Amino acid sequence: MSSIKIEEVRPHAERFAAHSHIRGLGIRNGKVEFSADGFVGQTEAREAAYIVVKMIKEGKFAGKGVLIVGPPGTGKTALALGIARELGPETPFVALSGGEIYSLEVKKSEFLMRALRRAIGIKIREWRRVYEGEVRSVEFRYGRHPYNPYLQRVLGATIKLRTKDDEKTLRVPAEIAQQLIELGVEEGDVIMIDEETGTVSVAGRGEGGEQYDVPARRRVEIPKGPVYKEKEVVRFFTLHEVDMSLARQRGLISAMIFGFAEETKEIPDEVRRQADEIVKKTVEEGKAELVPGVLFIDDAHLLDIETFAFLTRAMETEFAPIIIMATNRGFAKVRGTDIEAPHGIPQDVLDRLVIIKTRPYTAEEIREIVSIKAREQNIALGEDALKLLTSIGVEHSLRYALQLLVPAYIIAKERGRSSVAAEDVEYVRGHFISTKESVEYVKSLEGKFLR
Template identity: 40%
Template structure:
């Protein structure tokens, strides 16, 4: 197998490409760091991160992620620079997973603990070409993306009634009048009887509340939540459903205060306050231009909430892929936006070297103006080694549910080294269809060979055009 190269392949066949809807980065969950450390670990097939290789870049982003959570890099910008197909977007997605994997442990009123996963930091991504819209100006589009990446965590104190249902009595009128009832509820320290109205009775019937259930009642809106069944009533029935949850009877006062946290973005607040339909404007998608006066009023209100302790500003991450597509006006706007008080962390990615900045004739590094580049912390992204390519292809075969033997995997790795990782991943899917065509369940060497000749990579396609141009320029006659 070591003697086989892409030039030795001679067999051909035909195939259909069936897409299964799996995205190129659907296997990536986080940066894959060691526990309580910023050191990356090499991926194992039974792991959960999905990241392979790029040890230096992953370590650099691990340091950035720690600083982001501690809010030490507000208004900073990071540039991921490297050749195409080296995993820049994958690194950004891994950073997003790293920021959003914090597990918060909450203690319920019944004494039980519950782990809740919360998105700690907002993460917004877009491509540099998305700013060129026919409906919105470039600055308005960038402003909306920037404000989407800034979260507002609003705290609200609600009063709850939490206890075990002792007795529930509902009187239904024969004449069809209003329903009436009484609810006896207790904790380990006290017991109280509440009069029930029609709305509360309907909610109780909807939730199927019975004696022995542990419930919470929101005094503001009357919402009833069933936490489970009391342990003291666990022997009331011989048979219980598998989904039956037993909890302890709550302790202390029946009426308790609970702090509820809502997280929204500044852009959501902008849209709600700038449209007559309010919250429904978020679902219509027609945000349009938002005036500066409305945004200034919202910023002042948010600052006021922050001073009163009602809200907390959570600067997020704005990821701009293909940032070399931004022109001088967009780069100047980003320069100014990074200096504002409410600014997210901007992470940009590009595969350009020395090239012209869009809108200028000047040759600049990575296609960015010198003033914006001077603000960036540049993280180099290196090409994958052979062992990394092989491991990534194994992960993709598992993700796409494709079985491939060792010889086929080695050839795909060789192809990835000579061409690109993206091309090898594409060949993996079509090779699977070729193997299914011949009635096999495992992709073998001959399937990869046939797929390689059926689908050209960019280098071979350019060579074909040089040898046999599709259109000869001298055959075209220009007429007035």
């Protein structure tokens, strides 16, 4: 029985996702473009990342990792995602913060092992019932977030697909709509939706779709035949999903024998060894293909000495993803020790990492980024507002300038304007202060704050 409900609609906005605009590293004919693939500036860092991509593709990056260092808001996460995008559209990308490993539910080693195995994919070919065609239109439905009244979440979408011989309009649930957003699906893209799992895949740009600055969208023919069909497709799993499947089978056996199922808080080593053997056999028989992905660990300075030892060993294992870490710290103590080291990372670990640096953005880059973010959110910016936001980004921070965009847009709408003016930015700037201004405020009233 299908667990994903897709309804065909008989004939009768806005999209936001973190870093969904990143399509690659912005490389054209081996050269870094100033603005491409969602990136602006950081040309040296992107060129270094592209060299790393080439080393990985040539199979000469075993036993190594990547460390991205730079001030806050300089695109470290985007750079890691760009590396994954350059490795291929199917490359798994798992992101976590260094502070996430400290859990009362799961041991650190178990948490990291699950993350590592989620970053390794397996492609298996089989016949599936799918919806396939060129996107003629897509509309998203949004509603209030159940836990945060100030946020919105996607509730679903209505998407029209066509082939050379057929056309259907589908109403899809939130799980599929979220994938459409994350994949950046637009009118003119050729996509496929698995009816049972709800997995969305993008084949490329249709013959009639405009070719924007998106090299990952190759030109493809519009499919023939019906939109809804049976087709041989490639199913994608991760090693962690295989582990969990085997662990659940083990739990069912316990339930049948002893009358209860043990709770799987930690996957036993023998289950993972069994999963590895199954995967190896399937790959050797030519029925599957292994796809190493990227494990990105932000705030790497929050990791402790035991975690660094675990990751060092993990880099040398047979089934290992590309490990990319990022930090905005200078010299800091290695957590769990009294040793002070660059970026809070032990020297022996640093020796195994290829280090890429990012730098603060220039005024020109800040202006371009603010313009791109405004376009993404359908916010019309007046020239005076763009100039003011650029100067705020230079004086304070890029993040602060971007945080003022939506509040200024709301004020502009309330004042009956269709575009944001400088006075709208000044108004919200008086209500929301920057980190720099917050520090100055605390210093001015130091005697009145509690210690």
